[in-house]
Amino acid sequence: MVVASIAAAPAVRQAQRPGQTPHRGAALELLDVSHRFDLDDRPLPVLEHISLRANPGELVAILGPSGCGKSTLLRLVAGLDAPSFGQLRMDGVTIDGPDPSRVVVFQDPTLYPWRSVRSNVALGLEARGLLRSHGARVEEVLQLVGLSHFANAYPHQLSGGMAQRAALARALVNEPRLLILDEPLGKLDSLTRIAMQGELASLWQRAGFTALLVTHDVEEALVLATRVIVLSERPARIKAEIINDRPYPRHRGDPRLADVRREVLTQLGLGDSW
Amino acid sequence: MSSSSLDRVSAPPIAVLGPPQTINYRVWIGGSAAMSAWLGAALLTAFWPDVPDSDWEYTRQLAVIFAAVAVGPAFALLAGQRIAPLRRIWRAIPWLIALAVLLTVWEAVTAKLALLPMPFFPPPQGVLEVFIDDWPRLLDGVFASLKLLARGYLVGAAIGFVVGVAIGWSRAIGYWIHPILRFVGPLPATAWLPLAFFVLPSSLIASTFLIALATGFPVAVLTWSGVAGVSSAYYDVARTLGANRWFLIVKVAIPAALPYVFVGLFMGLGNSFAVLVVAEMLGVKSGLGWYLQWAQSWAAYANMYAALFVMALICSSLITLLFRLRDRLLSWQKGLVRW
């Protein structure tokens, strides 16, 4: 296991993923991105000089204290907002707006209450006019997340975990090359969360997309990510970049993970508490 | 209570609510009360003579009608435990009793005692007379008013909806239209009458315009409110999934705003009824508002009350219809909101 602090992006050994085309995912680059909000005529800096890189097929976790700007960063990557300074690039092309190749899974599933689960999942295909040609994918994805029996249910009938799975399905049906996850499991109870983390890991392995995961749960970062990026308080800068190349599926009790955990917690200023 | 009825109850084909004993008590007391209330009304009407020198033609018939209503609870009493739909009559029993008492008091105070002066307070048989003698004109009026209402309401709702979506969606459009809406919307229909008639080519179009205006204003305001209040998260989701502007408006904003739109539609319905009377002052040959005005100018208050009753009935039915429509379109709300 290599623990590296930030300098340049180190070469990363791909974790083992059986029978997978390694370049399904997109390459993501953030070049000296800074962002600020204009609040009552006084600018509020949120991100400062963020430069990072995600290689195709990586799952990068972004950890940081709450309010530090993690979600803002994700919105910039998704193209929902434009950065005040700097550039974001996906596969070498500047990100200048939302695009179905980089789908977001938000903390709140935000399913459309007036649509059934199936109809919600098919949203992306419908928006792009691909429903007729690629409709079969909806059923596949529903099966993948285990919601086939609830395809005709309405969002208000689903539990929190099921709704989040539906949101995941909605993202996956578009076969994104970059999946952006904004604390997707944050609202779930810990049992569901643990189960979903396992599901997420296996989904990612099977599909091969690049994933950017924002979380405040250290365990989650450890279990899922190939690389953990620690952000400072607002205005956020990258404090550390820690590589984790333990193989999947990972076990929480793995003693090797303990070292990574220690390093991460130290970077977060919680080194004495675990 | 006979044991045989107990036997019947203890092996019912349908689920019984609560222990069998309670149901029997309630049924018998309620049913008897309702029956005797209506029979009392019938007897009072028939055997207490009307005030001298009055010429109510249908006093006897009214008594017969009261007696006939009493049959309802009687029938439900005897057969209701077996036949499920008749159980609905049980729920109506308190209202049935209250209605009987009210009608009896009305009858006594007008036709029998003349405590309330004519022509302002016709007795029930006066209103009955209107229905029996004048039903062709009333029916004609119902159809004519419904036609006018339908035209005005549909046009007003459609335009109001489009305007509301436009204002809610585009700030530029909102800048221009919003002040107009604010000032023009609340103006009373009577103020519009002469202007509308002068500008528009015919009185029919002017009447339709008045009703459309009354409908369109609340629909526009509420649609606007609904569209403007759509959570930005909904838009974020759709945008990241590759939706274009048309998709955002038609498949995200409008469905999300539909609950508000329906509130607007309800308000518009009430408004359009209120304006109906004014709208029918313009060159109309038949209609409920027209009939109402005519009755009023002849001081034929029985006719006026009859027309008002019919109007209330129609308004209530239309509201029920609108509720049904909402139930179908907004069935997804059932789990979220108490309605």
Place this chain on the structure above:
Amino acid sequence: MQIRPPSDVEESRHALSRRTMLALAGSLGAMTSLGAFGVARAYTGAGALRQGLGDFPICRTAASGEPLAGPPRQLKLAWNATAVCTASAPIAKERGIFAKHNLDVDFINFGGSTEQLLEAIATGKADAGIGMALRWLKPLEQGFDVRITAGVHGGCLRLLAAKSSDIESIADLRGKSIAVSDQASPGKNFFSIVLAKQGIDAEKDVEWRQYPADLLRLAVEKGEAQALADSDPQTYLWLKDGKFSELATNLSGEFSNRLCCVLAIRGSLVRGERPVATALTHAVLEAGDHVAHNPADAAAVFSSYGGKGSVPDLTAMLQSHTHHDHPVGDALKKQIALYTDELKLVNVIKRNTDSTKFVERIYADVLS
């Protein structure tokens, strides 16, 4: 209202109703008490008397013509400030005629002179009013406690046809539309009678379309109707520019000495304070004479109350109305009976209403 023969019917019902009432006592308390009350009344035979029927003996404290004693009696007169027919009222006030009869009269204005005026009088919000007989006869049939004491004048209703349509006589109106201000308008009533007398069915052969009064001319110009029927000052002013022709008025032909407007007084005032009613009636009649002899003065006074039309126009209108013709007594009764019969012809008044009895009910003699 039809008057039934008295008490025979009630006698035979007594025994039955008592038994029935006692039978009902077992079920609902309210029924019983009401029933018992009703029975008691039936026994004593003192049922509520229909107001306006029968003759109450009235103490005559003053013969007609004697002035009222005491301070000036305050009265409220309901009128329509836009209708030039009621010109007698402002004249009586401004030229001191009311004062001469020891009356202090306040005007209450009603924009649309409909049964609202009658309602106001019947409920005591006004003590008297001047209005068109042909508008009031139908509501009076319904039973307001109001009495007509004098006719006020004739004329003021006009039937106009657009010159652009080819209507030149009443007969040409068959199959056409006539615009009126409302379904109970005296214009509609009167000209229905005229049509009926010429053999045209006013309900089937002609269409009456309703528009707000000031939009009647516009309606004809838009082609929604070919003629209109309304009253002065509107109709007179519409005639001025020559685009309309006058087909008839309510002084045409056989109607030349018919009354148009009447003075009506609250029934309780007539019964309880007859001298006041007498004084009021006298004052209004005197004012009518004044209007007839000094139309220009009357026009000026009416105009000062905000009436439409220039003073010369109003003067001309007043000259065409017959303000000197104000029937009372038998002459008045005869005219009302005639109108009642004619209104029965056109299905306004119910066919089974007895005209003579009706007139007795709504007329009060306060002058003899």
